Amino acid sequence: MNIKKASQITGVPASTIRYYEKEHIIPAVDRNNSGVRDFDDHAIRRISFAKKMRDAGMEISTLKQYINLFDNVENSEDEQLALLVEQKRLMEEKRDKMQDAIDHLAHKIENFDTHMLKIEDELRTMKANKKERL
Template identity: 45%
Template structure:
């Protein structure tokens, strides 16, 4: 199938599929005699796997590292698990930071008259 059909099947844009191929998140896709990509079911599996890993919070760099380990074989399963645990920790830290931001914004909203208005009165005009 061509890239537009692969994009439709995987819900990944054609540009993203080309990018994934260029940086090695998916193996090189076979091309027909005209140079047009001809995606197989296995190619779609790779695209879907990469999309799911990205949506699970893995950065491009960590996903490349993960796939490098994967290609080295089953002996890297502990290292792959460790990489996923590290990514989970990074995500938990990011969530905690965002929770703090949300709490500060909630405080400003809940105390607008007592907190924000006096602070705003201390600001100079732009004019």
């Protein structure tokens, strides 16, 4: 399939797919007789994997490191696993921080009329009083 179809299937812009190929995040893509890229299922799976990891915050350098270990280094299973475990830990940490922020906002929304407007008014008053003293 061509790059347009690969982009539609994976949700990754064609420019990003070309970048992934240039940076060896996906394997070199075969071209048909007309010179048009011809993506196979392996490339689609790799693009999808890269998208998921990037969406979750994995750095390009880490993604490249993992792909290099996976594709080119024999007996690198321990390194691959360690890298994946560390990335999972980092993602879980980010998720927990995000969940804490979501919970905080949900509390503010749920209590907006009964609590938040009162507190915000008090803070504005305190700020105005502080300015008057200066």
